[in-house]
Amino acid sequence: MSIAENLQQIRGRAEAACLRAGRDPREVTLIAVSKTNPASAVCEAAAAGQTDFGENKAQEMCAKQEECPKGLRWHFIGNLQRNKVKYVVGRSVLIHSVNSPQLAREIERVSAARGLISDVLLEINIADEASKHGTGETSAEELLRAAAALPHLRVRGLMAVPPPADTPEENRPYFRKMRQLQEKLKALGLPGVQLSELSMGMTGDFETAIEE
Numbered sequence: 001m002s003i004a005e006n007l008q009q010i011r012g013r014a015e016a017a018c019l020r021a022g023r024d025p026r027e028v029t030l031i032a033v034s035k036t037n038p039a040s041a042v043c044e045a046a047a048a049g050q051t052d053f054g055e056n057k058a059q060e061m062c063a064k065q066e067e068c069p070k071g072l073r074w075h076f077i078g079n080l081q082r083n084k085v086k087y088v089v090g091r092s093v094l095i096h097s098v099n100s101p102q103l104a105r106e107i108e109r110v111s112a113a114r115g116l117i118s119d120v121l122l123e124i125n126i127a128d129e130a131s132k133h134g135t136g137e138t139s140a141e142e143l144l145r146a147a148a149a150l151p152h153l154r155v156r157g158l159m160a161v162p163p164p165a166d167t168p169e170e171n172r173p174y175f176r177k178m179r180q181l182q183e184k185l186k187a188l189g190l191p192g193v194q195l196s197e198l199s200m201g202m203t204g205d206f207e208t209a210i211e212e
């Protein structure tokens with residue numbers, strides 16, 4: 001299948017999931033995860049109308065940006081080391097992986113120095129896996145309060161990658177927990193905090209994520 005055909009099929013499935021859940025398809029953003037794929041594949045997807053791409057390595061993202069059309073929206077979805085923040089701030093529309101106050105403060109420092117406000121998501125270790133980055137459900141409020149206090153950071157929502165699953169249904173409880181956590185944190189009413197976005201769902205389970 002060509003990238004264009006693949007995209008069309010995925011968009012159709014996403015729309016069907018929206019209809020099932022009573023959601024407006026326009027509130028769902030499809031991020032084409034382009035990590036490990038060459039710039040030529042990004043260009044092909046862009047030509048087919050895809051605007052949002054996800055990368056998990058700072059330098060790989062920067063290199064691809066040079067080779068791809070301007071105006072694409074690049075998301076940083078990987079674990080971000082503090083010494084790589086300088087490559088990502090100003091080049092990514094959304095950093096999905098803020099998992100510690102230290103990382104939040106480094107993004108604040110670089111953003112302030114460049115006169116930018118960075119949109120970020122907090123990475124939640126929703127299944128409490130020892131092997132995973134991300135703040136636990138219980139420390140999420142602490143991380144949110146720390147990030148919310150930083151003037152050059154705008155917290156737009158939460159991100160989680162649940163454990164690998166054999167069926168899309170297996171991770172439904174984690175997606176649901178994410179929405180509940182979003183509601184709980186929203187209710188704190190912290191100034192400057194929007195929390196409108198949940199970044200979740202991958203190739204195998206994006207429809208379940210959309211439904212939840």
Ligand SMILES: *Cc1c(COP(=O)(O)O)cnc(C)c1O
Pocket residue numbers: 033035056077078161201202203204
């Ligand atoms: C690689 C990656 C994805 C994409 O996974 P697929 O199974 O290829 O859809 C999604 N989210 C994150 C955070 C990733 O690192």
